[in-house]
Amino acid sequence: xxxxxxxxxxxxxxxxxxxxxxxxxxxxxxxxxxxxxxxxxxxxxxxxxxxxxxxxxxxxxxxxxxxxxxxxxxxxxxxxxxxxxxxxxxxxxxxxxxxxxxxxxxxxxxxxxxxxxxxxxxxxxxxxxxxxxxxxxxxxxxxxxxxxxxxxxxxxxxxxxxxxxxxxxxxxxxxxxxxxxxxxxxxxxxxxxxxxxxxxxxxxxxxxxxxxxxxxxxxxxxxxxxxxxxxxxxxxxxxxxxxxxxxxxxxxxxxxxxxxxxxxxxxxxxxxxxxxxxxxxxxxxxxxxxxxxxxxxxxxxxxxxxxxxxxxxxxxxxxxxxxxxxxxxxxxxxxxxxxxxxxxxxxxxxxxxxxxxxxxxxxxxxxxxxxxxxxxxxxxxxxxxxxxxxxxxxxxxxxxxxxxxxxxxxxxxxxxxxxxxxxxxxxxxxxxxxxxxxxxxxxxxxxxxxxxxxxxxxxxxxxxxxxxxxxxxxxxxxxxxxxxxxxxxxxxxxxxxxxxxxxxxxxxxxxxxxxxxxxxxxxxxxxxxxxxxxxxxxxxxxxxxxxxxxxxxxxxxxxxxxxxxxxxxxxxxxxxxxxxxxxxxxxxxxxxxxxxxxxxxxxxxxxxxxxxxxxxxxxxxxxxxxxxxxxxxxxxxxxxxxxxxxxxxxxxxxxxxxxxxxxxxxxxxxxxxxxxxxxxxxxxxxxxxxxxxxxxxxxxxxxxxxxxxxxxxxxxxxxxxxxxxxxxx
Numbered sequence: 127x128x129x130x131x132x133x134x135x136x137x138x139x140x141x142x143x144x145x146x147x148x149x150x151x152x153x154x155x156x157x158x159x160x161x162x163x164x165x166x167x168x169x170x171x172x173x174x175x176x177x178x179x180x181x182x183x184x185x186x187x188x189x190x191x192x193x194x195x196x197x198x199x200x201x202x203x204x205x206x207x208x209x210x211x212x213x214x215x216x217x218x219x220x221x222x223x224x225x226x227x228x229x230x231x232x233x234x235x236x237x238x239x240x241x242x243x244x245x246x247x248x249x250x251x252x253x254x255x256x257x258x259x260x261x262x263x264x265x266x267x268x269x270x271x272x273x274x275x276x277x278x279x280x281x282x283x284x285x286x287x288x289x290x291x292x293x294x295x296x297x298x299x300x301x302x303x304x305x306x307x308x309x310x311x312x313x314x315x316x317x318x319x320x321x322x323x324x325x326x327x328x329x330x331x332x333x334x335x336x337x338x339x340x341x342x343x344x345x346x347x348x349x350x351x352x353x354x355x356x357x358x359x360x361x362x363x364x365x366x367x368x369x370x371x372x373x374x375x376x377x378x379x380x381x382x383x384x385x386x387x388x389x390x391x392x393x394x395x396x397x398x399x400x401x402x403x404x405x406x407x408x409x410x411x412x413x414x415x416x417x418x419x420x421x422x423x424x425x426x427x428x429x430x431x432x433x434x435x436x437x438x439x440x441x442x443x444x445x446x447x448x449x450x451x452x453x454x455x456x457x458x459x460x461x462x463x464x465x466x467x468x469x470x471x472x473x474x475x476x477x478x479x480x481x482x483x484x485x486x487x488x489x490x491x492x493x494x495x496x497x498x499x500x501x502x503x504x505x506x507x508x509x510x511x512x513x514x515x516x517x518x519x520x521x522x523x524x525x526x527x528x529x530x531x532x533x534x535x536x537x538x539x540x541x542x543x544x545x546x547x548x549x550x551x552x553x554x555x556x557x558x559x560x561x562x563x564x565x566x567x568x569x570x571x572x573x574x575x576x577x578x579x580x581x582x583x584x585x586x587x588x589x590x591x592x593x594x595x596x597x598x599x600x601x602x603x604x605x606x607x608x609x610x611x612x613x614x615x616x617x618x619x620x621x622x623x624x625x626x627x628x629x630x631x632x633x634x635x636x637x638x639x640x641x642x643x644x645x646x647x648x649x650x651x652x653x654x655x656x657x658x659x660x661x662x663x664x665x666x667x668x669x670x671x672x673x674x675x676x677x678x679x680x681x682x683x684x685x686x687x688x689x690x691x692x693x694x695x696x697x698x699x700x701x702x703x704x705x706x707x708x709x710x711x712x713x714x715x716x717x718x719x720x721x722x723x724x725x726x727x728x729x730x731x732x733x734x735x736x737x738x739x740x741x742x743x744x745x746x747x748x749x750x751x752x753x754x755x756x757x758x759x760x761x762x763x764x765x766x767x768x769x770x771x772x773x774x775x776x777x778x779x780x781x782x783x784x785x786x787x788x789x790x791x792x793x794x795x796x797x798x799x800x801x802x803x804x805x806x807x808x809x810x811x812x813x814x815x816x817x818x819x820x821x822x823x824x825x826x827x828x829x830x831x832x833x834x835x836x837x838x839x840x841x842x843x844x845x846x847x848x849x850x851x852x853x854x855x
Contacts, residue, residue: 129151129152129153129218129221129222130150130151130214130215130218131148131149131150131151131167132148132149132211133146133147133148133149133207134147134149134160134204134205134206134215135147135204135205136160136202136203136204136205137202137203137204137205144205147160147161147162147173148160148161148162148163148164148166148167149161150167151215151218151219151222153218153221153222153225156177156178156179156222156223156225156226157175157176157177157178158175158176158178158195158219159172159174159175159176160172160173160174160175161173176195176197176202177197177198178195178197178219178222178223178226179197179223179226179227180197180223180226180227181195181196181197181219181223181227182195182196182197182223183195183216183219183220183223184196185212185216190209190212191205191206191207191208191209191211191212192204192205192206192212193206193212193215193216195219249300252296252300253300255296256293256296256297256300259289259292259293259296260293262289263286263289263290263293266282266285266286266289267286269282270282270283270286472796474779474788474792474795474796475776475778475779475788477521477792477795477796477799478521478522478776478779478788478795519572519573519574519575519794519798519806520572520573520574520575521795521798521799522574522575522787522788522791522795523574523575523577523581523583523787523788523790523791524574524575524576524577524626524645525577525581525582525583525616525617525618525626525628525787526574526583526585526616526787526788527565527574528565528583528616528626528628528643529583529585529614529616529628529774530561530564530565530771531561531562531565532561532587532612532614532630532639533560533561533564533771533772533774534557534560534561534564534769534771534772535587535588535589535590535612535632535772536589536590536591536592536772537553537556537557537560538557538612538630538632538637538639539589539592539612539632539635539637540553540591541553541554541557541637541664541666542632542635542636542637542666542668543635547669547671547701547704547706548706548731548738550666550669550671550704551673551699551701551704551706551708551729552729552739554664554673554675554699554701554708555699555708555710555727555729555739555741556763556764558675558699558710559710559725559727559741559745559749559763559764560764560766560769562678562693562745562746563745563746563747563766564771566691566746575787575791575794575810576624577618577624577626577787578618578785578790578813578814578817579618579620579621579817579821579831580617580618580785580831580833580834581617581618581785581786581787581790582615582616582617582618582783582785582786582787582834582835583614583615583616583786583787583788584603584604584614584615584616584776584777584786585604585613585614585774585775585776586604586607586611586612586613586614586774586775587611587612587614587772587773587774587775588610588611588772588775589610589611589612589632589772590772592610592634593610594610595608595610596608596609596610596611596634597609599613599633601847601852602631602633602849602852603615603629603630603631603835603845603847606777607775609632609633609634610632610634611632611775612630612631612632613630613631613632614628614629614630614774615628615629615630615835615845616628616629617833617834617835617836619642619833619836619838619843620644621817621821621831623644623646624644624645625642625643625644625660625843626642626643626645627640627641627642627833627835627836627843627845628640628641628642629641629835629836629845629848631848631849633849633853636666636667636668636849636853637664637665637666637667638664638665638667638848638849638850639662639663639664639665640662640663640665640843640844640845640848641660641661641662641663642660642661642662642836642842642843643658643659643660643677644658644659644660645657645658645659646659653681653682653683653684654681654682655679655680655681656679656680656681656682657679658676658677658678658679658680660676660677661674661675661676661677661842662674662675662676662677663675665848665849665850667849667850667853670703671701671703671704672701672702672703673699673700673701674698674699674700674701674702675697675698675699675700676697676698677697678693678694678695678697678710678712679693679694679695679712680692680693680694681693681694681714683715690722692712692714692715692722692723693712693714693723693745694712694713694714695711695712696709696710696711696712697709697710697711697712698710704732705731705732705733706729706730706731706732707729707730708727708728708729708730709727709728709730710725710726710727711725711726711727712724712725712745713725713726721744722744723744723745723746723747724742724743724744725741725742725743725744725745725749726740726741726742727739727740727741727749728740728741736754737754738753738754738755739751739752739753739754740752741763741764742760743763743764745766746766747765747766747767748762748764748765748766748767749762749763749764749765750762750763751763776788779792790813791813793805793806793809793813794806794809794810794813797809835847
């Protein structure tokens, strides 16, 4: 557990002198590790480390900012920013040294070291106390609502306040127990100590089981405690594709490593060999072609797809709703069922259109997986490279989820119909407030697939209130759509960082939208936060107006019980030409009391500080509006319960290019639909492993990736062939 981290200067040699480094003091492992930068620390590119067991800290009376650490017959010299900073480091270092030096350690050496069972017992007890207090709070809450005695209410409220304090302490204890467990018994975490070899024989130390290990290197990777302190003489720049082994899921102790997971990213255990999976590596030459290339004959058709018309898969409609608690017991039958269905024609399109997602149930049924997650992460940690369990995936790509911003295409297209700047601003806000509920098929937190670099999703909508038909738009984003449709295209334009760009337009209404989102996730203890960094722009051509907006953050809550999702943060909508602006506040639920999914919005006239319109409600429910110059009760502004979403039109998978979302992820989707988690995981691993290989080839050949549909202008990704550029004003 890192008790302290920050910058220090380290003396290298006479030629290089003092050099800036980022230091991390791991109290549990007894290590002081250092990196060339904080970014390298996040990536795990450790430059050197100092073992603190038996170390001696020294200070220089002539220089109040320097100190030394002597250990393993080496002396390391450090320089802090000022005397106070040096004092903080020395105190923390000495405290860690005391804990890791047997002759001066504070615990009774006659007592046995904690075992895995001890940690599991304490975790179970902590979680039981947590649930007990939550249940008692609910009882008191109901009592407060039913009693008429004001004194009784106050007494109960005081008890609830004390319970909340205890709840926070228990939640913190659970996280600390997971981190301590990882330090003592790492699954794939902080370190792997050398196996059963005396410390006095570092040259013969090994890592591995009793059946035979591999030499423990003198300069180990970042996830090991070294046999001696060391300082690297050169700084290697890690190549992302090499950060993961080429082992199949069966060979990897922690299961298939993903390249990157952006939103609610968690940990997973191993599965089977990807080479034997549907969608895995095959001897078929067609399957060996580059992931994002397509030959003149079109995409290779997997054996599960026939050229004759598709029919429904031969399985029970309830197969996708198997409770997770019985998932392991049913995997064998699920696999047999899917193999039987694969022998017939597989209707992949129906699997995407089917909204019958299996419910996660309580994550307590997956305790080992979630505990493994917590053992790998620390509060505040960036979750970019932490692995998500396959069973928590939603059956679609993140690019397709962004299309749901336009699930009410009539609200978006009618912005252009409004006659005044104020009415257009109000309509933009109305569309924006309605844009988030369709992206969540249920309240349970599930995560879409992380898009592959170069992946594309295309669709269009028939707009209610606009007659079908119209002329084709061969130069538009969707050539087979018409001028009356709302067309949409999205592309994964960057992998590090993960950025998705998307564009929508209606040619007849002369309105378009261009936006991009960079997802950055962070662990918060019992929740996960996903910051959606980026912006969007609504362009109304007939009035030469642009409305700039940003996006709220997402939160995965209650990851130890039944995970659920909420939005949070302050967003703005502004139009520089007209001067109208709006503030939208997505309110997160307090730990105790309050409602979920609350939202409030204010819209301002140019130059005014008081809003002429306010909106209150739930972003996935009913939102009411109150006008400044109108008397009476608030009016209904948006009602997501009564507003039916419009189904998007997507090309059949058999007609899609190999880099289109549904085509790329079809085998993963089929595995999830049939509740065959092992098969879905293996197919997912094979797909992402191919991406890593292509990235490595580009690295070796010096070729940079160039997106097909979008290009970077400043900090924004812009569609390369927008409506404004194809149509005269």
